[in-house]
Amino acid sequence: MDLDLRKLRYFVAVAEHRHFGRAAQALFIAQPVLSRQIRAFEQELGCLLLTRTTRSVELTAAGRQLYDEARRITPVVAAALRRVQEADRGEQRLVVAFSPGLHVSDAIRAFTARHPDVAIDVFPLRWWEQDAPLRDGRAHVGFLRRPFDDAGLRTVPIGRERKVACLPVTHPLAGRPALTTADLDGEPVLDVRRLRMSSLEEKFELIASGQGLALVPLSVAGWYPRPDVVYLPVTDALPVETCLAAPEADGAGPVPAFLDIATEVLRRRDGEGRQDGRQRDGAARQDGRRSGRS
Amino acid sequence: MDLDLRKLRYFVAVAEHRHFGRAAQALFIAQPVLSRQIRAFEQELGCLLLTRTTRSVELTAAGRQLYDEARRITPVVAAALRRVQEADRGEQRLVVAFSPGLHVSDAIRAFTARHPDVAIDVFPLRWWEQDAPLRDGRAHVGFLRRPFDDAGLRTVPIGRERKVACLPVTHPLAGRPALTTADLDGEPVLDVRRLRMSSLEEKFELIASGQGLALVPLSVAGWYPRPDVVYLPVTDALPVETCLAAPEADGAGPVPAFLDIATEVLRRRDGEGRQDGRQRDGAARQDGRRSGRS
DNA sequence: CAGATCCATGCCCGAACGGTATCAATGGGG
DNA sequence: CCCCATTGATACCGTTCGGGCATGGATCTG
Secondary structure (H helix, E strand, O other): OOOOHHHHHHHHHHHHHOOHHHHHHHHOOOHHHHHHHHHHHHHHHOOOOEEEOOOOEEEOHHHHHHHHHHHHHHHHHHHHHHHHHHHHOOOEEEEEEEOOOOOOHHHHHHHHHHOOOEEEEEEEOOOOOOOHHHHOOOOOEEEEEOOOOOOOEEEEEEEEEOEEEEEEOOOHHHHOOOEOHHHHOOOOEOOOOOOOOOOHHHHHHHHHOOOOEEEEEHHHHHOOOOOOEEEEEEOOOOOEEEEEEEEOOOOOOOHHHHHHHHHHHHHHHHHOOOOHHHOOHHHHHHHHHHHHHO | OOOOHHHHHHHHHHHHHOOHHHHHHHHOOOHHHHHHHHHHHHHHHOOOOEEEOOOOEEEOHHHHHHHHHHHHHHHHHHHHHHHHHHHHOOOEEEEEEEOOOOOOHHHHHHHHHHOOOEEEEEEEOOOOOOOHHHHOOOOOEEEEEOOOOOOOEEEEEEEEEOEEEEEEOOOHHHHOOOEOHHHHOOOOEOOOOOOOOOOHHHHHHHHHOOOOEEEEEHHHHHOOOOOOEEEEEEOOOOOEEEEEEEEOOOOOOOHHHHHHHHHHHHHHHHHOOOOHHHOOHHHHHHHHHHHHHO
């Protein structure tokens, strides 16, 4: 039922040595033990990992895959243990997740200035991830874009981003300087959340190939400058709200302090007119026209 | 020595139930077994995970961290096992890594069109990662930027990107339309590879605050539009070469086919004048000036 | 103060792990 | 062509570890 990491380590040794005897020697165990462990491991997994003759040991397809996975998993587990022991020694840690395009460095810098003892990990979210990493413990605080599920989260609005429409250059509307939602009536709008595309780039591919168009936050569009897609502001579209969010349960630890400091920093920045999305309106229009011409 | 995933599962159950008896019931084992396993686990890790009184069970700092880590690790391991068994059933898989800003979707689409049976994972590289994930098995092919270590890799050049200089708006050179390397003599250039900053954003923070300037590939600069940083093309800087790379050892499986198809696709795109970096020269200059004015 | 609740401890059994001795198959050298 | 070295598999054995049951000790409740 559980993957046995000891057996995995044994398997990695055999995979690397391609030789039971030498692998056993490297592992400081006897060779027959290794043979038996590997065989048991294969039985647990339900698939052969090695093709053995008395003269050579080779990996099967499953074995190659397992070997790759092992090299991925091993350092992950080791790092996890290290962090646990750091936590035990009193070191604090905060994982800050952020949606693509949102700026977190101001808040992090302000926080570390006042809490130099707290280690910060940044956790770049995939475009379709929002609140899930906050709920399952992969992150403690998040810079997210609405909509997402508020339940059980403490949220602080930190700004608004204009939406832009992404059209293929060949689209009749592509020459316009700007659009309104009325212009988009009847257009095939690709729903970002329905289609589970593996990356936003795929979505832009769909748009470029004329499969439809999409509304995305301004800063996301800025990340995918393409000659075959035009980005046009939609003047009357409701802006996308960006939020700070953290699980309500995290009342202790560095999370509340981070929320306070980040809110303060972002509010100040907003006051100076430097908030994300508002500042770069003109930029987007330029991007759109420029791409449209090329 | 090895983390015991069974004990980890037991710990998660106790952490979630905050009650040994009910956790044991959920795990279908007897309560004393659970007590002993958790205690042994604590001893292995060398730190207390739970503070128990007879009336309540609470997590220590180390326990909270371990619980977070467990929720991260468990699905990773489960997914790994699933992929191994898929490989055993003959399903092929290819992990495609790419440096920030490089476009992979064209190549992937062309590949999946001809090999619909091969599952593709995309693996976004951190800015400081280059060839390492190819070597340790986290990825099979990569879209990388030079410089990186060629040893043991098969590489195919796929394009060139102009370098742009990143200056604070306050810098005397910020008003120029373009620079030459001579202009940068004596300027404090931040070495991306020396400083192990946790994100490129930090680097841009350093630049914005006047600590120095940097040369980055065009498309990377495009990802960090900031009002306080100016991006200027450096007309005589050597372009950054982008490459396809794969371990030489991967002679079998889908890797060679992917390299062939991707090379063909990118060559064709290059021929049409749509290659990364070259196309977007004008865009960068615009970006730079626009940021400089604001 | 008595009882209920809950985690810890002691003892037992079976399974799993590791070691030594040995077998069987394969490939190279005379 | 045969002999022997090499290598992985098997057999057997002692020890450790996981799990169950019975019970103890501590704490909260009525």
